[in-house]
Amino acid sequence: MTLTTELQQAGREPRLPMQLPLDEGNTLLVERWLRILPGKRLVGLARHEGRPVLLKLFIGGGAARHCERERLGVTALQQQQISTPALLAEGSIEGGGRYLLSEFLLDADSLQQRWDALSAHQPGGAQAMDLLGQALSIIGHMHSKGLMQTDLHLGNFLQQGDRLYMIDGDAVAVLSPGQPLSADQAQQNLAIFFAQLPPDWDEFTDLLLIQYLQHNPIALNPDTLSVSIGTVRRQRQNDYLSKSLRDCTQFSVARSWARFTAVVRSETERLTTLLANPDQLFVAQPLLKDGGSSTVVKAQTSGAPVVVKRYNIKGFGHWLKRFWRPSRAWHSWLAAHRLQFLGIATPAPLAMIESRFGPLRRQAWLITEYYEGEDLLAHFGPFGDQSPDENTAKALLKPFEQLVAARISHGDFKATNLLWLQGEVILIDLDAMQQHHSETSWRQAWARDRARFIRNWPADSPLARWLDAQLP
Numbered sequence: 001m002t003l004t005t006e007l008q009q010a011g012r013e014p015r016l017p018m019q020l021p022l023d024e025g026n027t028l029l030v031e032r033w034l035r036i037l038p039g040k041r042l043v044g045l046a047r048h049e050g051r052p053v054l055l056k057l058f059i060g061g062g063a064a065r066h067c068e069r070e071r072l073g074v075t076a077l078q079q080q081q082i083s084t085p086a087l088l089a090e091g092s093i094e095g096g097g098r099y100l101l102s103e104f105l106l107d108a109d110s111l112q113q114r115w116d117a118l119s120a121h122q123p124g125g126a127q128a129m130d131l132l133g134q135a136l137s138i139i140g141h142m143h144s145k146g147l148m149q150t151d152l153h154l155g156n157f158l159q160q161g162d163r164l165y166m167i168d169g170d171a172v173a174v175l176s177p178g179q180p181l182s183a184d185q186a187q188q189n190l191a192i193f194f195a196q197l198p199p200d201w202d203e204f205t206d207l208l209l210i211q212y213l214q215h216n217p218i219a220l221n222p223d224t225l226s227v228s229i230g231t232v233r234r235q236r237q238n239d240y241l242s243k244s245l246r247d248c249t250q251f252s253v254a255r256s257w258a259r260f261t262a263v264v265r266s267e268t269e270r271l272t273t274l275l276a277n278p279d280q281l282f283v284a285q286p287l288l289k290d291g292g293s294s295t296v297v298k299a300q301t302s303g304a305p306v307v308v309k310r311y312n313i314k315g316f317g318h319w320l321k322r323f324w325r326p327s328r329a330w331h332s333w334l335a336a337h338r339l340q341f342l343g344i345a346t347p348a349p350l351a352m353i354e355s356r357f358g359p360l361r362r363q364a365w366l367i368t369e370y371y372e373g374e375d376l377l378a379h380f381g382p383f384g385d386q387s388p389d390e391n392t393a394k395a396l397l398k399p400f401e402q403l404v405a406a407r408i409s410h411g412d413f414k415a416t417n418l419l420w421l422q423g424e425v426i427l428i429d430l431d432a433m434q435q436h437h438s439e440t441s442w443r444q445a446w447a448r449d450r451a452r453f454i455r456n457w458p459a460d461s462p463l464a465r466w467l468d469a470q471l472p
Contacts, residue, residue, distance in 0.1 A: 002095025023091035067098035073169025080145035112154035133211035140215030146176035191228035198343025329364035335430035373421030384463030409445035415456035
């Protein structure tokens with residue numbers, strides 16, 4: 001078996017440590033895998049002649065083409081004086097694979113890592129604005145030199161000390177070397193960058209562009225850019241939801257004749273026991289909810305506690321209505337990931353299971369993060385005898401404004417389906433949630449949602465009157 005074939009067949013678990021023979025007769029010691037695209041590409045930390053290096057292995061179809069694109073992209077960045085890790089070597093491995101070695105930046109963090117480490121991601125926050133401004137500076141520099149990074153996310157920026165590097169040469173397009181991109185080309189590429197931010201950030205686009213325009217002073221059309229951001233964000237959302245149902249870097253998905261399971265890959269280890277037999281929890285545990293159509297329990301894992309919701313089949317007639325379509329767990333799984341993508345607070349969806357007989361669905365389970373918050377009926381009281389103060393009002397209105405902007409209806413706005421936790425409103429029970437593409441259906445659904453939420457309190461109460469005046 002050739003080395004390329006071995007790596008292709010190793011899936012997500014290629015052996016370590018690994019001795020990799022190089023063209024010049026030396027060997028490379030792979031110490032750690034940093035990223036694995038099974039059967040296609042591997043990125044690892046390796047040691048070459050005593051120094052740490054970054055190894056990229058191309059092992060899938062078109063390995064030579066992808067390796068060449070990576071090399072040409074890095075070379076283009078270097079030629080235009082845009083910081084990127086230096087290339088050290090290139091060659092082939094047994095069986096048709098290719099490798100590239102480049103400088104390994106010690107003590108460097110990606111901007112995505114720095115973004116995740118921020119204490120708050122409030123739109124317009126100083127630290128977050130500074131981080132995004134750094135990225136836009138290097139994007140502006142690239143655009144002024146006729147280059148475009150087509151996979152424009154924060155993980156492709158590395159910071160080492162005060163110096164920022166662009167990586168992933170495979171996604172670097174050379175459109176007009178040494179000459180600025182056209183305004184249209186620049187706007188389309190900027191839309192890819194801004195679309196990765198939650199919609200709450202859209203109002204800060206013009207302010208963030210100041211950093212960009214200092215490096216590439218071209219005339220941009222704010223309205224056109226805004227439309228492009230919306231288009232790209234919808235595409236990104238659809239791609240993300242599709243990924244949540246297939247095996248990929250972020251999600252582990254397994255299907256058989258009897259079962260479909262999707263789990264956030266980073267949560268697989270701590271949820272192993274629950275995934276094997278979720279019904280074990282519903283025997284001795286005190287239940288959070290014991291209804292006919294669903295049963296909910298809190299479960300302890302090796303990490304934080306989780307909530308397991310079982311969607312029951314009440315009888316043969318109920319099964320006849322449900323077996324041919326995706327389960328409510330499936331629907332809630334997608335709805336929760338949609339909200340997370342849009343920056344709307346909801347407990348993180350961790351796993352979803354459907355019991356099946358071939359294509360026919362039966363019981364299903366949804367596992368989510370557990371929140372200790374109190375529901376809004378408890379928080380505001382059943383009589384709604386006072387309107388909220390300024391800070392509470394802002395927090396209360398925020399999710400409704402976000403849902404309106406995204407054209408999403410909840411479908412069951414009982415006050416018990418919204419939690420109050422540390423000054424934030426969190427949406428739960430997403431079984432009936434829907435994102436609308438028709439303005440007519442959206443307005444009808446929103447009118448029902450709005451009326452249902454206000455109806456949680458007496459019509460003549462101060463809180464109900466305040467909500468009727470303030471809700472979108």
